[in-house]
Amino acid sequence: MILNDAPVNGQRTREDWRGVLRSRGIRPEKSMGQNFLTDPEVVSAIVDAARIEAGAQVVEVGPGMGILTRDLLQSGARVLAVELDRDLARFLRYDLREADNLTLVEADARYVDIHEWSEGQPWHLVANLPYSTGTVILRHFLGMASPPDSSTVMVQREVAERMAASAPDMSLLALAIQILTEPELMFVVPPEVFDPPPKVDSAVIRLVRRPRALLNMEDQERLFTIASIAFQQKRKTLANSIANGTKRPKAEIEQALDVLGLDSGIRPQAVSLDDWCRIAQAGLA
Numbered sequence: 001m002i003l004n005d006a007p008v009n010g011q012r013t014r015e016d017w018r019g020v021l022r023s024r025g026i027r028p029e030k031s032m033g034q035n036f037l038t039d040p041e042v043v044s045a046i047v048d049a050a051r052i053e054a055g056a057q058v059v060e061v062g063p064g065m066g067i068l069t070r071d072l073l074q075s076g077a078r079v080l081a082v083e084l085d086r087d088l089a090r091f092l093r094y095d096l097r098e099a100d101n102l103t104l105v106e107a108d109a110r111y112v113d114i115h116e117w118s119e120g121q122p123w124h125l126v127a128n129l130p131y132s133t134g135t136v137i138l139r140h141f142l143g144m145a146s147p148p149d150s151s152t153v154m155v156q157r158e159v160a161e162r163m164a165a166s167a168p169d170m171s172l173l174a175l176a177i178q179i180l181t182e183p184e185l186m187f188v189v190p191p192e193v194f195d196p197p198p199k200v201d202s203a204v205i206r207l208v209r210r211p212r213a214l215l216n217m218e219d220q221e222r223l224f225t226i227a228s229i230a231f232q233q234k235r236k237t238l239a240n241s242i243a244n245g246t247k248r249p250k251a252e253i254e255q256a257l258d259v260l261g262l263d264s265g266i267r268p269q270a271v272s273l274d275d276w277c278r279i280a281q282a283g284l285a
Contacts, residue, residue, distance in 0.1 A: 036064050037128050037154075039193035047071045049186040049204055050126045050152035057123035059148070061109040061137055062130060066092050072126060073099050080117050082109045109137045115146060125151040131198070135159060135173065142180050142207075151181070151207040160185055160203035168270040172231045175223065178273050179214050181207035214277050223280035230268035238271060239264035242284060256284055 037043065046068060052058060054076025063069045063081040065088065072079050073096070080103045083089045089106045096102055103117060110133060114123070125141055125148040134155045141148055155163075164183040165174040177183055186204040191197035215223060229245030230238060239257060243250040254264040260278050262271070271279070 035131075035194040035196060035198050037067055037193060038195050040067070042189055042193050043068050043071050045187060046126065046128075046152060046154065046204055047075060049206055050124060050150065052077050052124060052126065057118055057121060059114055059123060059125050059127075059141075061125070061127040063092060063104075064088055064128070066096055068126070068128060069096065069102070073101055077101065079103070080105065080114060082107050082112050084108050109133075110140050113144075115144070118146065120146060122149045124148050125153065127152075128154045131156050131159075139176060142177075142209075147180070147209055149209050152186070152204065153207075154189060154202050154204045156198075157188055157201040157203040160205040163205055163207070167272040168267075170269045170271060170273070170276070172224075172227055175227055175273065175276055177207060179220060179223070179277075181209050183207050214273070215280060219277070219280045222283065223276060226279060226284050227268070227276060234268045236267075237265045238262070238268055241268060246284075253284065256282060 050058075052072065052075050056075075056077045058072050058077040058079050060069055060072060060079055060081045063083050064085075066081075069079060069081055069092070078101045079099075081092065082105055083092065084107065086106060089104060092104055096104075105112070123146075125138075127137075129137055134153070138151065138153060138155075141151065159173070162171045162173045163177045164185045165171055184206045186206055189202040189204065191199065191201065194202075213220065226242060226246075230241045233241035233244060236244070239250055239253045242248070243253045246253075257264045257279075260275070260282060262275060262279075
């Protein structure tokens with residue numbers, strides 16, 4: 001791979017970035033879910049949505065060719081870029097060799113620990129996440145002892161909408177995200193801004209960490225136990241799905257739901273976030 005003609009400064013256009021891919025012989029790896037973002041306007045919109053200020057600490061997952069990385073660095077942020085692809089990491093080390101506010105690590109973002117880098121200080125996640133592992137990566141970061149203050153990520157549009165969903169369209173993913181953060185769907189991104197273009201739309205969503213999780217760890221475990229049971233049978237009523245999954249008498253579940261003021265005939269996806277929290281705290285699992 002020849003790298004010596006890569007500009008260190010200056011702005012590349014969409015066609016410039018596509019030219020970089022061709023000239024370097026960089027081909028997206030399906031196994032890594034790679035679709036390279038090539039549109040500078042979309043990149044600027046992501047950085048604006050993230051509300052990153054100079055001096056902020058930012059973790060970027062899957063920087064690829066560094067199109068988003070450049071804007072983050074120019075904002076004055078201190079950036080930790082986590083890249084699994086060895087060839088891309090090599091490209092970035094050369095192309096961004098003058099950036100003294102960049103730390104690049106070759107690692108799988110599903111397992112990386114950023115605590116030593118962040119030194120316990122507040123940090124933010126900004127990333128164009130791969131479709132195949134995006135939710136796993138996001139839940140890994142949100143589950144850290146010191147999670148990001150905000151996460152501004154691009155994922156498949158359907159996934160972003162599920163994260164931000166409310167009753168009557170709740171999902172297990174929405175519960176997992178909203179127990180810890182407050183989501184805001186920022187904007188939809190069309191396929192043509194990627195190379196190669198995916199078959200579906202993407203979307204940028206911003207998740208702001210709650211000062212305190214809505215449930216303590218014990219109640220979170222109860223929530224995901226009971227919600228996992230219910231959403232596996234989401235066409236059934238809440239009482240039926242819980243009774244079937246827990247092997248408890250349906251009448252007992254109906255009585256417990258009645259005490260909470262909930263209709264036992266409701267479907268799991270129609271239960272609000274607050275009511276799911278009350279179900280967990282009532283110990284129905």
